[in-house]
Every structure is written in structure tokens, then in C-alpha cells.
Amino acid sequence: MAASALPQDISDAELVGLARTAMKRAHCPYSKFPVGAALLTESGDIILGCNVENASYGGTICAERSAVVSAVSQGHTKFRAISVVTELSEPASPCGLCRQFLVEFGDFKVIIGTAFNSKTLITSTRELLPFAFTPESLDTFEQEKSSAVAEISATTKEHDVAKVSS
Ligand SMILES: O=c1ccn([C@H]2C[C@H](O)[C@@H](CO)O2)c(=O)[nH]1
Numbered sequence: 001m002a003a004s005a006l007p008q009d010i011s012d013a014e015l016v017g018l019a020r021t022a023m024k025r026a027h028c029p030y031s032k033f034p035v036g037a038a039l040l041t042e043s044g045d046i047i048l049g050c051n052v053e054n055a056s057y058g059g060t061i062c063a064e065r066s067a068v069v070s071a072v073s074q075g076h077t078k079f080r081a082i083s084v085v086t087e088l089s090e091p092a093s094p095c096g097l098c099r100q101f102l103v104e105f106g107d108f109k110v111i112i113g114t115a116f117n118s119k120t121l122i123t124s125t126r127e128l129l130p131f132a133f134t135p136e137s138l139d140t141f142e143q144e145k146s147s148a149v150a151e152i153s154a155t156t157k158e159h160d161v162a163k164v165s166s
Contacts, residue, residue, distance in 0.1 A: 042078035
């Protein structure tokens with residue numbers, strides 16, 4: 001996907017600004033590593049997400065996934081862009097689980113920024129996860145399964161015809 005301007009009257013910088021707002025809401029008493037995300041939906045809504053940690057540690061949810069979960073819960077499943085920020089001085093890429101979670105909803109723009117400077121890394125969900133396992137993989141499986149079944153039943157019929165006529 002081309003890293004073009006957002007097809008909406010919101011700039012990359014504005015979306016980064018909203019991710020910074022979300023970052024301030026992070027619940028991260030264990031890592032003390034706040035992360036914020038701002039997800040722009042196809043309809044132009046903006047859904048914020050932050051990391052929410054848990055005393056069990058494993059129950060932690062990242063900012064990107066918390067934004068997606070919130071968006072889907074509100075009825076949004078088509079996205080134009082997501083912005084993610086941390087307090088690091090360089091843009092920090094989403095973790096592997098978040099990449100998988102994002103690519104589930106197709107190829108859309110990812111703007112990775114920082115809390116304290118204007119550095120950004122512009123990429124896309126597909127670019128972040130090459131060779132991704134996606135919903136299309138399962139669709140392909142269903143198609144292959146039904147064509148295999150069709151082939152087997154055609155072969156079985158031919159076989160039955162041959163038996164009867166011999
Ligand atoms: O892509 C990522 C990677 C990490 N975190 C959070 C999870 C945890 O709360 C903290 C440290 O890993 O950062 C995110 O929110 N997004």
C-alpha cells in the first residue's frame with residue numbers, strides 16, 4: 001500500500017497527536033512503558049487505545065489491540081489508518097501479536113510516532129507482516145476443500161458407471 005496522505009481531513013501529525021492523548025491513559029504500572037494508539041475508521045471515526053497491563057502480566061493488552069477491540073465493539077471493522085506512539089526517541093514497531101491482529105482487518109496505513117519528537121515511520125499492516133496468515137488463507141482452504149469434494153464425487157460417479165457397465 002502506498003504511503004500517501006490520509007484519505008480524510010486528518011493529517012498523520014493529528015493522528016499521532018491523538019495517539020499521544022491515548023498514551024497518557026495507559027495503565028502500565030508494571031512495565032512503566034506507556035503506548036497509545038489512534039485508529040481511523042473508514043467512516044472517519046477515531047478510536048483510541050492504550051496498553052492495559054494486569055497483575056497476572058499475561059493478561060496485558062497492547063495499545064493497538066485495545067484500539068481494535070474497542071473499534072470492533074463499536075461496530076467498526078474497516079480501517080484507514082492507525083497511529084501508534086511510545087516514549088522512545090525512535091518510532092517503535094508494533095509487537096508480533098498486534099501485527100497479526102491488525103492484518104486481520106486488511107491492508108491499511110500504520111503511522112508510528114513518538115511522544116516527544118516528530119519522527120515518524122510510515123508503513124502498512126501488510127508491510128509489517130510479510131507472508132501473513134490472514135482470513136483469505138481460510139477462504140482459500142474452504143475453496144480448495146469444496147473443489148476437492150467435487151472432484152472426489154465426480155471420480156466416484158465415473159467409477160460407479162464403469163462398474164455397472166462392466
Ligand atoms: O506493540 C506493542 C508492544 C508493547 N506494548 C505494551 C505492552 C506492555 O504493556 C508494554 C511493555 O511491553 O508495552 C504495546 O502496547 N504495543
